[in-house]
Amino acid sequence: MAWALVRSGHLVRSLRLAPFATGAAAVAAFLAVRRGDTRDVVGDLRVVGLLLALGSGYALDDAAAVTLHASPYPLARRTGLRLGAATAFVVAVWVAVLARYHGWDLGLGLTVELAAALAVTWAVAAWGRRHGFDQPGLATTPALLAALLLAASVPRAPMLVGPGPGWAAAHLRWSGVLVVAAGALMVALRDPAARHCRTSGGGVVTCGPGPR
Amino acid sequence: MTAVPLIGREARRLTRNPVLWLVPVVVAVTSALDEASDGRNATYWYGTIFTAVAFFGPIFVLFAANLVASAARRARAEEILAVTPTAETRRTWAMCLGIALPLCAVGAVAAGAMALVDAFAPIAATDAQTAGELAQLPFILAGAGLLGVLAARRLRFAGGVVIAFVLATLGGLVPFGKFAAGLWWMWWSTATPFEGRAAVPGEPWLHVVYLAGLCACAAVAAVYRDRRRLLLVGAPTLVATLAVGWLQLQLP
Numbered sequence: 005m006a007w008a009l010v011r012s013g014h015l016v017r018s019l020r021l022a023p024f025a026t027g028a029a030a031v032a033a034f035l036a037v038r039r040g041d042t043r044d045v046v047g048d049l050r051v052v053g054l055l056l057a058l059g060s061g062y063a064l065d066d067a068a069a070v071t072l073h074a075s076p077y078p079l080a081r082r083t084g085l086r087l088g089a090a091t092a093f094v095v096a097v098w099v100a101v102l103a104r105y106h107g108w109d110l111g112l113g114l115t116v117e118l119a120a121a122l123a124v125t126w127a128v129a130a131w132g133r134r135h136g137f138d139q140p141g142l143a144t145t146p147a148l149l150a151a152l153l154l155a156a157s158v159p160r161a162p163m164l165v166g167p168g169p170g171w172a173a174a175h176l177r178w179s180g181v182l183v184v185a186a187g188a189l190m191v192a193l194r195d196p197a198a199r200h201c202r203t204s205g206g207g208v209v210t211c212g213p214g215p216r
Numbered sequence: 217m218t219a220v221p222l223i224g225r226e227a228r229r230l231t232r233n234p235v236l237w238l239v240p241v242v243v244a245v246t247s248a249l250d251e252a253s254d255g256r257n258a259t260y261w262y263g264t265i266f267t268a269v270a271f272f273g274p275i276f277v278l279f280a281a282n283l284v285a286s287a288a289r290r291a292r293a294e295e296i297l298a299v300t301p302t303a304e305t306r307r308t309w310a311m312c313l314g315i316a317l318p319l320c321a322v323g324a325v326a327a328g329a330m331a332l333v334d335a336f337a338p339i340a341a342t343d344a345q346t347a348g349e350l351a352q353l354p355f356i357l358a359g360a361g362l363l364g365v366l367a368a369r370r371l372r373f374a375g376g377v378v379i380a381f382v383l384a385t386l387g388g389l390v391p392f393g394k395f396a397a398g399l400w401w402m403w404w405s406t407a408t409p410f411e412g413r414a415a416v417p418g419e420p421w422l423h424v425v426y427l428a429g430l431c432a433c434a435a436v437a438a439v440y441r442d443r444r445r446l447l448l449v450g451a452p453t454l455v456a457t458l459a460v461g462w463l464q465l466q467l468p
Contacts (some may be wrong), residue, residue, distance in 0.1 A: 030382045055382065062374045141291055145378055146235045146279040152241050153272070157246035182365030 005077060006085055007091045015089055020062045023141065024093055027059020032098060035104065045054050045068070045105050046114070052101050053118040056094050057125050057148060063090035064129040064143030069138070073197075080193040083133075087126060094122065110167060121177045121183035124151050130192035218345075222302070225331055226314025229284045236280040243268045258337030266345070266454045269326040269353045270405050274360035278384070280316045282377040285438075289352070289372060305439055312365055312435040316358040323354030348420025349407040355427035356404045362434035369438040378402030422464035429457030 031052050038048055057175045063086050066072075072082060098118060102111050128147040132140025155163045165174045230236060236307055243264070252260050288294050297307065327350040367380035404427065406418040418426075432453050440446040 020374040022373045026379050026382070028381075030386065034386060051386070058378050058382075059375065065374055111218075139374065141374055142279070142283055142286075142290075142377065143235065145381065146238060149275055150238045153242050154245055155272060157249050159249065159251045164360045182224075194304055 006081065009085060010089075015085055016151050017088055018066060020065050020069065020141070021042070021088060023059045023062035024090070025059075027056050028093075028097060030055045030059070031101065035101070045107050046110060049101065049105060049107055049110065049114050050117065050164070053098070053114060053121060054148075054152070056097055057118065057121040058145050060090045060094055060122060061129060061144030062126045062139075063087060063126065064133055065139045065141040067138065069133065080196040083130065090126075091122075094118070095178060106157065110191065113171060114177075116175050116178045116182060119183060120182040121148060123182050123189060124148055127188040129186045132191050134192050134196065219306060219313070222310035222415065223317070223384055224305060226284065227318045229287070230280060230315050230318060233283055234282040235276055235283060236274045238271050239268065246272075253407065254463040258333050259339055259343055262333045262339050262343065265326050265330050265333070266353075266405075266407065269323055269354050270356055270407075273322075273357050274404070275320060275381075275385075277360040277379060278364040278367075279377060281361040282368045282380070284315065284362075285311055285365040285368035286372075286377075289368070290429060298350070304441075308365075308439045309435075312362060312438060315361040315365055316435070319357040319361045320354040327351065327353045331411040334367060341467045345407045346420055348424060349405060351424045352405050352407070352420065352427055355424060355431055359404070359427060359431045359434065362431050362438065366438045367432045369441070418464045421468040422460055422467065426460045429453065429460055433457055 034048075034051055041048075064083060066086070069082075073079075075082075098115070101175065102108060109115070125144045125148050129140040129145050132143055137143070161177055162170060163174055163177055165171055247264055253262065288297055298304070299400045330345065330350055331347075333339070338344070363384060364377065365379055371377070371379055406420050406423045433450065436450045436453055437446065440449060
């Protein structure tokens with residue numbers, strides 16, 4: 005079913021493309037302004053990552069979500085498909101930017117930072133959806149910015165460090181943020197109406213009431 | 217119907233928006249975690265208030281105001297509002313005032329608090345701000361709110377506010393990077409920056425007028441959607457604002 009949605013173009017049509025285009029345009033404009041200046045590769049890649057995360061925050065905005073609640077295709081898969089499409093976009097742009105900056109040696113650490121930012125953004129959006137907000141994307145930008153400002157304000161556990169002695173420790177902390185945010189996202193993706201679900205071979209889920 | 221109840225309603229909606237309350241949360245947490253090297257003295261609190269109003273405040277106010285201003289569109293209530301006796305122009309003016317006035321008041325209170333701190337424990341000349349620089353704070357906050365309203369009115373699609381945010385922050389890095397002060401996040405203020413940076417150019421009181429002009433431009437662009445009235449009111453406002461902006465850079 006997932007492949008059918010992708011192949012028929014329904015998945016892409018159901019996504020709000022304007023924020024992705026905004027993110028990509030902002031990345032292109034930023035790279036144009038920098039004009040190949042490679043004095044602060046880490047800073048530049050962080051700005052690019054932030055722009056991509058901001059643009060991807062609207063991935064879960066779906067006007068048809070309420071209608072689709074009644075479909076046998078589970079919430080986690082529906083949301084996962086949207087997040088998968090957003091991830092494909094982010095990965096494509098990110099790899100292109102890393103290639104432009106020849107930043108492969110920094111790539112792993114900065115990719116963890118980007119993944120953590122995306123996980124926080126999507127966790128906020130998924131919890132917003134769970135609480136009945138049709139368009140949680142609007143709230144993801146201030147939430148992500150607040151989280152980054154708070155993360156950057158802990159002097160004993162610096163998060164935004166350059167390559168050097170604190171790099172590995174900082175990225176262990178970023179990995180921790182990624183794991184926690186991914187956990188929050190997974191919990192938010194559980195269908196609130198079903199506790200025990202069985203998946204058949206075709207991907208159709210049958211759910212029953214939970215244990216009494 | 218007078219505009220006052222509408223203004224009050226928009227102000228209440230803004231103050232109830234949870235995004236706005238991220239400002240005190242972020243300021244409180246960052247201050248609590250900050251290892252103030254010289255202790256939490258008067259200079260520390262002076263700088264904290266300035267950072268809260270000139271840096272943290274505008275970021276979150278922009279999104280809070282955008283959420284308030286786009287609520288009717290997101291709730292698909294615009295058709296219902298269109299048949300009410302209050303015209304769209306009047307409602308939008310009320311929205312702009314309801315968002316800008318409380319923010320101006322908060323900025324004025326912050327400026328007053330900074331002046332009080334300076335009065336009780338004089339701040340070093342390198343860090344102290346003049347009356348003209350303090351007077352900029354209300355317009356910086358109100359301007360962020362009006363930019364949020366403008367984004368909601370003009371960029372009527374998902375992610376429109378992100379464009380406004382990116383243009384207002386990253387876009388600012390380009391022109392402001394050309395000044396001797398270099399990249400400075402609080403570029404809307406001409407206040408003598410901390411951390412030993414060069415002063416941001418601009419005569420402080422003229423900069424206040426320039427900021428007020430920018431606020432007026434944002435409000436006019438948000439309110440008037442038909443080209444004729446937009447040109448009639450907006451063009452003189454924009455020209456006057458640009459003239460003051462140019463003039464403030466010419467004076468020492």
